[in-house]
Amino acid sequence: MRHSRALAPIAAFVGLAVIVAVLPSFVSAFRAQQLAYVGIYLTALIGLNILTGYTGQISLGHGAFMAIGGYTTAILMTEHGVKDLWTIPVAAVVTGVVGFLFGIPALRLSGLYLALATFAIAVSMPAVIKRFEGFTGGGGGLNLFGLPELTASLEPVTVLGHELTFNDWLYYLCWTVALVGYVIAWLMLRGRTGRALRAVRDSESAAQSSGVSLRSYKTLAFGVSAAYAGVAGSLFAIATTFVNPDTFPIALSILLLVGVVVGGLGSLVGLIAGAVFIQFLPIWSQQVSKSPGAPAVVSGVVLIALMFVLPMGVAGLAARLRTLTKR
Amino acid sequence: MADFWQQVVAGLASGSIYASLALALVLIHRATGVINFAQGEMATFSTYIAWALTTNHGWSYWPAFAVTLLASFAGGVAIHQGIIRPNEKGSVLRVVIVTIGLLLALNGLVTLIWSGEVRAMQSPFPTRTIDIAGVAISIQDIGTIGVVLATVVVLWALFQYTKVGLAMRAAAVNPAEARLVGVRVTWMLSLGWGLAAVLGAISGMLAAPSLFLDPNLMAALLIYAFAAAVLGGIDSPIGAVVGGLTLGVGLNLIGSYVDFVGADLRLPAALAVILVVLLVKPSGIFGKSEVKRV
Numbered sequence: 038m039r040h041s042r043a044l045a046p047i048a049a050f051v052g053l054a055v056i057v058a059v060l061p062s063f064v065s066a067f068r069a070q071q072l073a074y075v076g077i078y079l080t081a082l083i084g085l086n087i088l089t090g091y092t093g094q095i096s097l098g099h100g101a102f103m104a105i106g107g108y109t110t111a112i113l114m115t116e117h118g119v120k121d122l123w124t125i126p127v128a129a130v131v132t133g134v135v136g137f138l139f140g141i142p143a144l145r146l147s148g149l150y151l152a153l154a155t156f157a158i159a160v161s162m163p164a165v166i167k168r169f170e171g172f173t174g175g176g177g178g179l180n181l182f183g184l185p186e187l188t189a190s191l192e193p194v195t196v197l198g199h200e201l202t203f204n205d206w207l208y209y210l211c212w213t214v215a216l217v218g219y220v221i222a223w224l225m226l227r228g229r230t231g232r233a234l235r236a237v238r239d240s241e242s243a244a245q246s247s248g249v250s251l252r253s254y255k256t257l258a259f260g261v262s263a264a265y266a267g268v269a270g271s272l273f274a275i276a277t278t279f280v281n282p283d284t285f286p287i288a289l290s291i292l293l294l295v296g297v298v299v300g301g302l303g304s305l306v307g308l309i310a311g312a313v314f315i316q317f318l319p320i321w322s323q324q325v326s327k328s329p330g331a332p333a334v335v336s337g338v339v340l341i342a343l344m345f346v347l348p349m350g351v352a353g354l355a356a357r358l359r360t361l362t363k364r
Numbered sequence: 365m366a367d368f369w370q371q372v373v374a375g376l377a378s379g380s381i382y383a384s385l386a387l388a389l390v391l392i393h394r395a396t397g398v399i400n401f402a403q404g405e406m407a408t409f410s411t412y413i414a415w416a417l418t419t420n421h422g423w424s425y426w427p428a429f430a431v432t433l434l435a436s437f438a439g440g441v442a443i444h445q446g447i448i449r450p451n452e453k454g455s456v457l458r459v460v461i462v463t464i465g466l467l468l469a470l471n472g473l474v475t476l477i478w479s480g481e482v483r484a485m486q487s488p489f490p491t492r493t494i495d496i497a498g499v500a501i502s503i504q505d506i507g508t509i510g511v512v513l514a515t516v517v518v519l520w521a522l523f524q525y526t527k528v529g530l531a532m533r534a535a536a537v538n539p540a541e542a543r544l545v546g547v548r549v550t551w552m553l554s555l556g557w558g559l560a561a562v563l564g565a566i567s568g569m570l571a572a573p574s575l576f577l578d579p580n581l582m583a584a585l586l587i588y589a590f591a592a593a594v595l596g597g598i599d600s601p602i603g604a605v606v607g608g609l610t611l612g613v614g615l616n617l618i619g620s621y622v623d624f625v626g627a628d629l630r631l632p633a634a635l636a637v638i639l640v641v642l643l644v645k646p647s648g649i650f651g652k653s654e655v656k657r658v
Contacts, residue, residue: 095457142643148456149399150598153590154642157635160587164632291464298461330475330579337469344451344462 046223049306050216057212066204070276071316073204076211077272078312082296083215083222083305084265089294090302091226092258093238095148098155100290101162102263106132106270108166111179111280114186121187121275125214128271129264136263140256147241159290163282178281187278211272218265223305225261234258235303299343301352310351369499371616377505379612380512384567385582385589386596386604387516388560393598395536395556396448398459402466404586406443407564408579409470410436411485411572412478414565418486425488429569433562440561444554467583474579487573508570515566516605519559523601532556584631588615591634594641597651606649611637 061069085099106128113119113127139158146154166173173179181187193200201209225231233254236244245251274280292315300311318339322332347354385407392400400406410432417428443466451458489507493500523529534542535552543549567589568582575581592611596603611634619630641648 089457095460146642146646149393149397149460150594150642150646152460153399153594154639157587157590157638161632161635164629168629168632294457295461295464298455298457302455302457328476329480330472330477333468333472334476335472337465337467337472340465340468341447341462344458344465345447348451348454348458 050220050223053309054216057216061205061208066202069208070204071320073208073211073276075309075312075316076208076215077269077276078293078296078315079215079308080211080218080272081266081269081293082300082308082311083218084262084269085293085297086300086302086305086308087222087226087234087265088258088262089297090304091231091238092234092255094143094255094258095152095294096155096262097152097290097294098157098159099262099266099293100285100287101155101159102132102136102266103270103273103289104162104166104285105135105263106267107274107280107285108173108179108270109267110271110274111181112172114181114184115179118186121181122210125268125271128267132267132270133260133264136266137256137260139263140259143259144252144255156287156290159287162285166282174281176282178279178284180279181274182278187275207276211276214268214272218268219305222265226305230254230257238303295340299347299350301350301355304350304352307350307352307355366498366500368617370501371620372613373499373501373505375613375616376609377508377612378616379592379609380509381567381571381585381608382588382592382612383605383608384512384515384563384570385585386592386608387519387601388563388567389589389593390596390598390601390604391556391560391563393593394601395532395553396444396452396459398448398456398463399590399598400560401460401463401586402470403560403564403589404582404584405467405470405474406436406440406561407568407582407585409474410439410561410565411568411577411581412474414569415483415485415572415577416478419483425486429488432565432569436561436565437558440558441554443561444557445550448557449550449553471579471583478579480579483577485569485572485577504573511566511570512605515563516601519563519601528552528555587631588612588634591638593648594638595648597648600648600650603648603650 060072064072081099081103084102085096088094088096109128109131110121110124113124114121119127143151143154167176188194188206193202194206195201196206196209226234233244233249236247236249237251237254237258241251244254270285273284277284296311296315297308298311299307299314300309301307318336319332322335322339325335326332349356385403388403388407389400392398392403413435414428414432417423417431418425423431447462447466448459451462487504487507489504491502491504493502495501521529523533531542531547532552532555534545534547535549536556539549542552564582567585571585572581588611589608592608593604594607595611596605596607614637615630615633618633
């Protein structure tokens with residue numbers, strides 16, 4: 038029984054990895070680039086779901102953590118000549134520490150108060166970045182395009198005997214990171230730590246009286262969650278080859294929360310659907326109608342309709358189908 | 365010194381606009397426990413109705429004002445009945461996402477119907493100034509403060525002295541018991557959403573003449589309203605008003621006398637207020653602190 042329970046997710050994961058590996062051969066370079074962004078969003082969503090879905094702490098400010106990761110990468114590359122790949126772990130550590138530190142005051146807040154506080158941080162981020170011009174390049178931003186530190190931007194690179202263009206290279210980079218992140222999250226959440234986090238989510242008082250330290254688990258969740266967002270931000274900077282204060286607007290933070298809820302709170306598989314949703318919703322909405330304002334109306338209506346139809350997200354739908362087929 | 369008082373009055377005028385929007389947030393939070401992220405866009409939509417009536421259809425200001433309030437009230441009730449109430453079961457995030465969807469849809473709808481151009485909105489009050497003890501105060505500012513204070517008094521009387529007000533308070537404080545004594549709880553909550561939409565409309569119509577009307581007018585003000593509501597205590601109507609006025613005056617003074625903040629960091633300063641209040645006294649100045657039952 039124990040074996041079969043671990044086996045199904047592993048099989049599903051291997052299937053997913055195979056699909057991810059062969060997909061670029063079937064789609065255009067442009068599509069591969071769009072799919073690379075899906076991988077980036079997936080990484081950020083896994084992080085946010087650890088915090089919001091598993092630990093029950095709502096964050097409307099994960100775009101701000103992505104900004105910290107993105108700027109870490111951009112500053113290291115432009116100022117210090119660090120190769121892009123090496124900036125990713127640095128971004129993870131820097132944002133993880135920031136998230137951990139933010140988690141300490143956040144211990145005092147719960148529910149919608151925390152949502153408001155994180156929202157405040159995300160809203161003020163662009164203004165703060167502009168203010169510290171000497172460090173961040175101010176409103177003009179930092180340009181990474183054409184730097185020798187940026188792999189494959191000027192000429193194709195060869196990885197394991199395959200020649201990859203920038204878009205394909207980006208796709209494989211983002212998805213490798215996302216899948217590694219997925220596995221780490223899965224391992225972390227299925228054991229003792231995951232149980233403790235879920236206990237905190239379901240009832241803080243009950244968790245505490247069973248000996249779960251709210252202090253350590255909440256700050257841990259914040260740190261890990263922020264580290265994922267930082268990695269996503271770092272990849273985002275590499276993918277857009279440019280960062281400025283508006284690369285990480287408040288809309289990004291909101292979009293991430295939307296992705297987690299659409300994918301399914303407290304589920305990892307559903308997040309893939311959530312990541313696809315937030316990447317392609319704006320594009321699909323554009324296709325419905327191009328007159329100014331119309332895409333936003335479509336996005337908004339789709340979002341509201343989704344909450345009517347899939348209150349538990351895509352993961353909830355999957356769970357419902359499973360119970361139906363078992364009967 | 366005259367300059368100082370002038371800044372204070374200007375701060376009170378913008379503060380009263382924050383206050384009315386903050387009051388809308390508080391009403392909805394008290395009634396349904398939700399923070400309505402679409403409050404700003406609802407207010408913008410209402411303001412556009414008033415603008416269209418006065419500019420495109422040649423109405424004079426006060427009839428347009430009244431019709432806008434009625435339309436906003438109906439809109440608020442319809443939003444609660446149509447899309448909020450069916451999504452209230454389950455995670456609170458579900459309603460949060462619905463209000464975010466509403467935000468997107470209304471913002472797009474405004475652009476779609478009235479285009480994204482910046483519009484000049486007529487003001488019911490003249491902009492000329494009168495001199496009080498050496499301080500030049502614009503009549504528009506006085507009018508703004510007056511309208512908001514009058515609204516607050518009317519609301520307070522509604523909640524304190526009418527049967528509907530009592531029922532609304534009962535529905536917000538204890539829905540189950542209110543239902544048992546015959547209060548139609550869902551309709552009371554809808555009424556709360558309607559009143560919140562009216563308050564938003566008032567603050568939008570007061571803000572538009574000086575800030576100009578565009579689809580993102582109230583989204584910017586919403587942040588200040590959040591800060592005001594948190595400062596006063598997110599469950600306290602009086603707190604929202606005091607918080608709004610304090611924030612308006614405080615930000616205006618800091619913006620003009622502290623060079624480091626200036627005009628650029630006004631918004632982060634408001635957000636710093638949110639963070640500091642949440643950390644030092646999460647219940648705000650007038651709010652009651654939550655007691656957790658095990």
